[in-house]
Amino acid sequence: MSMLRLEGVTVRFGERAALDAVDLEVAEHEIVCVLGPSGSGKSTLLRVVAGLHGADAGRVFLAGEDQTGVATHRRGVGLMFQDHQLFPQRDVAGNVAFGLRMRGTGRAEAGRRVARLLDLVGLPDAQRRPVGALSGGEQQRVALARALAPEPRLLMLDEPLGQLDRSLRERLVVELRELFGRLGTTVLAVTHDQSEAFALADRVVVMRDGRIAQAGTPLEVWQRPASEFVARFLGFDNVVAATVRGDAADTVWGTLPVPAGTAQGECRLLVRPAGVRLVPVAEGLACEVTARTFRGDHVVVRLRPADGPGIEAACPLGGAPEAGDRVGAAFVADEVVALP
Numbered sequence: 219m220s221m222l223r224l225e226g227v228t229v230r231f232g233e234r235a236a237l238d239a240v241d242l243e244v245a246e247h248e249i250v251c252v253l254g255p256s257g258s259g260k261s262t263l264l265r266v267v268a269g270l271h272g273a274d275a276g277r278v279f280l281a282g283e284d285q286t287g288v289a290t291h292r293r294g295v296g297l298m299f300q301d302h303q304l305f306p307q308r309d310v311a312g313n314v315a316f317g318l319r320m321r322g323t324g325r326a327e328a329g330r331r332v333a334r335l336l337d338l339v340g341l342p343d344a345q346r347r348p349v350g351a352l353s354g355g356e357q358q359r360v361a362l363a364r365a366l367a368p369e370p371r372l373l374m375l376d377e378p379l380g381q382l383d384r385s386l387r388e389r390l391v392v393e394l395r396e397l398f399g400r401l402g403t404t405v406l407a408v409t410h411d412q413s414e415a416f417a418l419a420d421r422v423v424v425m426r427d428g429r430i431a432q433a434g435t436p437l438e439v440w441q442r443p444a445s446e447f448v449a450r451f452l453g454f455d456n457v458v459a460a461t462v463r464g465d466a467a468d469t470v471w472g473t474l475p476v477p478a479g480t481a482q483g484e485c486r487l488l489v490r491p492a493g494v495r496l497v498p499v500a501e502g503l504a505c506e507v508t509a510r511t512f513r514g515d516h517v518v519v520r521l522r523p524a525d526g527p528g529i530e531a532a533c534p535l536g537g538a539p540e541a542g543d544r545v546g547a548a549f550v551a552d553e554v555v556a557l558p
């Protein structure tokens with residue numbers, strides 16, 4: 219059974235629909251990350267599930283029960299929002315135990331649970347520390363422990379790692395995934411950071427203007443973006459108009475190979491940067507290198523062909539050309555995707 223189900227949920231602010239007939243299911247123990255540009259409706263989705271905002275149409279079900287008219291504190295969901303405001307006058311234990319004490323959990327039992335949660339989030343024995351003396355990452359862990367304490371059936375995270383620097387975020391995301399797996403927590407998280415979403419989620423949902431543009435496993439969405447919007451949102455900019463005939467496509471960049479079985483006719487074609495090989499000028503599409511960007515384990519080279527949009531190529535670290543060089547571009551069918 220699904221833990222969460224949305225059926226045709228619409229939320230309007232005046233004329234504008236922040237959510238437009240959204241259908242979504244989250245299975246028990248599943249981690250779903252909602253991604254999308256600013257204003258696409260991600261926070262509104264969380265708010266409507268939490269009961270902080272009513273739906274103008276449609277229904278929200280938790281464990282099969284219609285939540286219409288059910289107050290937030292009776293929904294059994296945990297929330298950790300962007301401004302994860304801890305109570306500054308309480309110590310760490312006081313913050314983590316807050317929801318437990320509200321629910322009448324006894325002092326001794328609350329103490330045991332707090333200790334276990336602090337172990338889980340990697341802050342053992344931090345009970346008596348004042349929250350003001352914690353780093354941003356530590357505060358975020360305390361906020362997470364606080365949200366987990368009442369053992370919510372659904373944990374909702376809004377930009378959970380938003381304030382943190384990149385390396386801490388990357389580490390925490392791995393820890394979170396492990397932690398949720400161990401606890402069997404069902405998670406609905408919102409982020410605008412795609413690498414975070416892809417690292418955390420079993421399934422990602424990409425939103426656009428209050429609708430779901432695509433939902434699928436990280437691999438599915440990465441390999442087969444459902445539209446040019448999703449492709450560009452993921453940072454793929456090599457998109458060009460094409461006409462597919464057989465196993466090739468005519469484009470302004472010349473004739474590109476496409477995978478067998480590609481739908482025939484006119485389409486927009488995505489070429490992932492890994493599918494652009496640099497060859498001698500005479501052997502490919504002649505281009506000028508306009509920029510190169512170091513990306514850790516590879517270099518991204520920006521190419522300007524005589525005609526059509528610019529092209530990004532991912533190159534190995536050694537031997538990437540310099541800005542101003544002239545190179546040829548050749549294309550690899552496996553990395554070419556016809557966008558529906």
Ligand SMILES: Nc1ncnc2c1ncn2[C@@H]1O[C@H](COP(=O)(O)OP(=O)(O)OP(=O)(O)O)[C@@H](O)[C@H]1O
Binds near residue numbers: 231234259260410
């Ligand atoms: N209280 C409100 N009153 C009026 N309009 C609102 C309100 N809350 C949200 N909106 C509008 O609804 C749309 C969706 O907002 P929402 O906050 O859900 O987007 P988001 O994807 O979470 O954006 P961000 O990534 O910037 O947080 C936006 O156009 C926003 O301006």
